[in-house]
Amino acid sequence: MNALAVFNDTRGNVYVSAEERQKLYRLCDRLGRGRNTIRWSYDLRSYVIVLQTKQGKEVARAFSK
Numbered sequence: 001m002n003a004l005a006v007f008n009d010t011r012g013n014v015y016v017s018a019e020e021r022q023k024l025y026r027l028c029d030r031l032g033r034g035r036n037t038i039r040w041s042y043d044l045r046s047y048v049i050v051l052q053t054k055q056g057k058e059v060a061r062a063f064s065k
Contacts, residue, residue: 017046
């Protein structure tokens with residue numbers, strides 16, 4: 001998984017994941033979020049950012065294209 005991957009859950013959250021933490025930095029900067037919002041997901045076995053707002057979901061879709 002070299003690029004970002006986007007996953008949805010049943011609650012409507014969007015998870016943007018990457019194997020390396022540094023690959024999520026640009027997304028954090030674009031969203032105006034701190035880099036401390038990046039978490040390790042044991043289920044996905046990668047670093048993730050959970051997006052819950054409409055703006056965050058739109059940014060995640062733009063990055064996935």
